Amino acid sequence: xxxxxxxxxxxxxxxxxxxxxxxxxxxxxxxxxxxxxxxxxxxxxxxxxxxxxxxxxxxxxxxxxxxxxxxxxxxxxxxxxxxxxxxxxxxxxxxxxxxxxxxxxxxxxxxxxxxxxxxxxxxxxxxxxxxxxxxxxxxxxxxxxxxxxxxxxxxxxxxxxxxxxxxxxxxxxxxxxxxxxxxxxxxxxxxxxxxxxxxxxxxxxxxxxxxxxxxxxxxxxxxxxxxxxxxxxxxxxxxxxxxxxxxxxxxxxxxxxxxxxxxxxxxxxxxxxxxxxxxxxxxxxxxxxxxxxxxx
Ligand SMILES: [Fe+2]
Numbered sequence: 695x696x697x698x699x700x701x702x703x704x705x706x707x708x709x710x711x712x713x714x715x716x717x718x719x720x721x722x723x724x725x726x727x728x729x730x731x732x733x734x735x736x737x738x739x740x741x742x743x744x745x746x747x748x749x750x751x752x753x754x755x756x757x758x759x760x761x762x763x764x765x766x767x768x769x770x771x772x773x774x775x776x777x778x779x780x781x782x783x784x785x786x787x788x789x790x791x792x793x794x795x796x797x798x799x800x801x802x803x804x805x806x807x808x809x810x811x812x813x814x815x816x817x818x819x820x821x822x823x824x825x826x827x828x829x830x831x832x833x834x835x836x837x838x839x840x841x842x843x844x845x846x847x848x849x850x851x852x853x854x855x856x857x858x859x860x861x862x863x864x865x866x867x868x869x870x871x872x873x874x875x876x877x878x879x880x881x882x883x884x885x886x887x888x889x890x891x892x893x894x895x896x897x898x899x900x901x902x903x904x905x906x907x908x909x910x911x912x913x914x915x916x917x918x919x920x921x922x923x924x925x926x927x928x929x930x931x932x933x934x935x936x937x938x939x940x941x942x943x944x945x946x947x948x949x950x951x952x953x954x955x956x957x958x959x960x961x962x963x964x965x966x967x968x969x970x971x972x973x974x975x976x977x978x979x980x981x982x983x984x985x986x987x988x989x990x
Contacts, residue, residue, distance in 0.1 A: 714726040714828070714829070715747055715751075715827045715828040715829070717751075722744065722748050723744050723745075723747035723748040723750075723751050723827055724744055724747075725740065725743040725744055725747050725827075725828060727740065727743070728860070730860070731852070731860055731861075732851070732852035732854050732855045732858065732860075733852035733854075736852065736854075739852055742849070743849055746762055746848050746849040747827035747828060747849070748827075749762060749825065749848065750825035750826055750827040750847075750848060751827050753824065753825050755824065758809065759807075759808050759809035759812055759823065759824065759825065760808075760809075760825060760848075761807045761808075761809055762807070762848050762849075764804075764805045764850075767853050768805055768850050768853075769803075769804045769805050770853070771850050771851065771853050771856045772802075772804065772805040772850060772864075772865065773802065773803055773804070774856045774857075775856055775857065775865050775869075776802040776803075776869075777802075778856075778857060778933045779869060779931070779932075779933045779936075780802065782933045782936050782937060783795070783930060783936065786923060786924055786936050786937070786939050786940070787923060787924055787925075787930055787936075788916055788918060788923035788924060788925045788972060789918060789923070789972070790874075790877045790879070790880060790925060790972055791873060791874060791877070791924070791925060791930060793877065794818075794873050794874060794875075794876040794877035794880070795873045795876075797818055797876055798811070798814055798815065798818065798872065798873055798876040799814070800868060800869065800872070800873070805850065805864065806868065808823045808824075808825060808846055808848055808864075811823060811868060811872050812824075814876075815872060815875060815876055818876045818877075818878070819875060819876055819877065819878045819881035819882075820842055820878075820881065821842050821843070821844060821875040821876075821881045821884070821885075822842060822843050822844070823843070823844050823845075823846045823867075823872065824838075824843050824844070824845055824846070825845075825846060825847075825848050826845040826846060826847050827847075828847060828861075829861070829862075830845050832900065832904055833891065833900060836887065836888050836891035836900070836903065836904070836907065837888060837891050837892050838888065839884050839885060839887060839888025839891070840885060840887075840888025840889040840890075840891060840892045841888065842881075842885055844867075844871055844872070844875055844884070846864070846867040846868070846871070846872070847862055847863055847864055847867055848864055849863055849864060850863050850864050850865060851863045851865065857932075857933065857934065865931055866927065866928070866931040866932075869930065869931045870926075870927030870928060870930050870931030871927045873927075873930070874911070874925065874927055874930070879976055880925065882980075883910075883911070883976065883979055883980065883983070884911060886979075886980060886983040886984070887903070887906065887907055887911065887983055889983075890903055890983045890986035890987070891903055893986065893987060894986070894987055899987050902953035902954075903953075903986065905952050905953050905954075905955060905956070905957070906949060906952055906953060906979075906982070906983075908952075908957055909952040909955070909957075909966075909967045910925075910926065910952075910967070910975070910979060911926060911927060912926045912927055912928035912929075913926040913928050913929055913963055913966055913967075914926040914929075914966075914967065914969065914975065915929070915939055915944060915966045915967065915968040915969070916947075916968060916969040916970070916971060916972050916974075916975050917968060917969070917970055917971060918971075918972070922939050922940065922944055922966075922968055923939070924936055924939050925972070925975070926966075929966075934962075935962055935963070938962060938963075939966070942962075942963065942964070942965060942966055943964065943965040943966070944965070944966055944967075944968040945965050945966070945967050945968065946967070946968070947967050947968060947969040947970065947974070947975065947978065948967065949978060949979070949982045950989075951967075952967060
């Protein structure tokens with residue numbers, strides 16, 4: 695595990711640039727990995743990433759979600775991660791997440807298909823998944839949330855480092871985001887944030903809204919009794935980062951401070967914003983987003 699473990703587990707959809715998606719002359723996807731990516735020297739992994747990105751690029755909205763024929767090795771990676779992560783979640787995830795996880799019932803022994811998870815999600819909260827080849831433009835990503843759609847990658851991290859990823863993969867998308875989106879109230883917050891993005895014209899304000907997303911939907915913590923518990927997808931999809939909820943500096947839940955506070959996607963978070971309760975987090979965030987961009 696390295697300090698960069700946190701990177702992919704967070705706002706890669708919005709910020710990181712560890713893997714760009716290009717197209718070759720035949721318009722097939724070519725995923726560009728950084729030299730320090732665990733799969734950089736693995737020709738077979740890179741071909742696999744290209745093939746899975748290509749599936750997403752060829753997807754047409756409104757058609758059935760494409761499936762990926764996952765290999766035994768990819769299922770193994772998923773299983774190893776579930777074995778590490780789920781016990782930590784039981785201890786440090788907020789009640790809403792654990793309830794949603796029980797309802798969504800993601801399989802732990804094999805990698806699920808987006809199509810199946812999306813269908814279940816739609817029954818639970820009305821949210822749907824659609825495939826993304828890789829990093830998505832922040833405005834597109836957030837505005838799509840406003841339509842009740844979460845853009846999700848379908849590939850899994852390199853098998854040599856199952857507890858590390860420098861970019862958001864299907865582990866982060868499903869064990870982090872899809873579970874939280876299965877909770878109707880958390881889904882509503884995601885949708886409200888997306889609708890706020892739709893009302894945001896300036897890039898400067900969009901960046902501020904992105905910080906709200908980061909410090910709440912990705913890295914939010916709240917108190918349950920005397921215990922800080924995670925509701926952020928970035929925390930909930932990384933055993934290493936989730937354990938830090940008990941020791942990291944917790945700052946008061948202050949949305950006006952969040953919008954002015956930049957963050958580093960390449961490191962564990964040096965502090966987290968902690969709401970006094972689940973209900974208080976929902977009320978303050980919903981009110982703030984309803985007024986956006988007229989917040990001052
Ligand atoms: Fe994320």
